[in-house]
Amino acid sequence: MSTGYAGNVGHVGNAGNTGNTGNTGNTGYTAKQLANMAGVSVRTLHYYEQLGLLSPVRDANNWRRYGAEDVAALRVIRTLRSCGLPLGDLKELMEEPDLDMLKVLSLHRRSLLAQQDRLNTFLRTTDILIEKWKDVKDMTDEEAFETLKQSSVEHFEEAYGKEARKRYGDEVIDQTNARMSSMSREEWDTKEYLEHAIKDKLREMLLSDEVSDADASELAEMHARWIRAHWGDDAYSPQAHVALAKGYLQDERFVTYYDSACGDGATALLAEIIERVI
Structure with a gap:
C-alpha cells in the first residue's frame, strides 16, 4: 500500500512512535489494541x-x-466512511501517491448531491405512507x-422497481408483488421477524x-427462509440464492442496507456465508 497519505492525515493515539518493522520484533499495535483505540472490532x-x-x-x-502506516490508513478509512464514502472506493483512493483529501x-459531496433525487423519491413514498397511516385509525384491523x-409493495416499486425489473424481468417482480399482497398476517409477521433476526445475527457475528x-x-437458513417468503418455495433454489447474495455486493444500495444497519463488512460476510453454506 502507498505511504503517500500517511503524513497528511495524522495519527490516532501515539501511533507516531510505531512502524511496520517486519516479523522479527513485537513493535506496533496488536489487533486488539488498535481495535480498542480506534473504536472498531477486531473483525x-x-x-x-x-x-x-x-x-x-x-x-x-x-x-x-x-504500525504507523496502518494507523494512518485507519484514520483515513474512518474519516471517509463517516461521510458515507463506499468501502469499495477506498482502496483505489488510498493507493494514490498523494491522497488529496x-x-x-x-467529489464525494457532488456524488451526495446527485443522490438527492433518490432521497426525494423516498420522501415522496414516506409522505404517501403518512397519509395512508392517517386513515388507518378508521379502519378495521x-x-x-x-x-x-x-x-409496502408501492414503496418497493417507487424505490427499487425500475432497477429490479431491469435485472429480474417484469414477470418475476409481478409475481413477487402478488405474493406479498396475498400474504396472511402470520406470513407477514414471520417475514418481518426474519428480517430483524438476520440483522441481529450479522451484528453479533461482526463483533x-x-x-x-x-x-x-x-x-x-434464516436468509433462505426470508427469500422463500418473497419468492415462494417453487421459485427458490440454492443456486439462485447464492447468485442473489453475490449480486448484493454489486449494488451499493444493498451494501448500504446491511452495512449501515449492522456494521462495515456485514454484506460481504452475509454473501460469504451464503456461498459457503447454501
Missing part, C-alpha cells in the same frame, strides 16, 4: 485487511502488528393490514473474532 480490522486497506505484519509469534471529499401490504459453523448455518 472489522481483519475485513479492512482482506480488502487491502490495511497491511499489518506478523511478529515472531505470528501475531498481527499494526479535500479533492476526495469535494384487516383493512389496516391490507393497507400496510399495499403500501466476534470467529464465526462458528453453527452460527453460519443458522444465518444462511
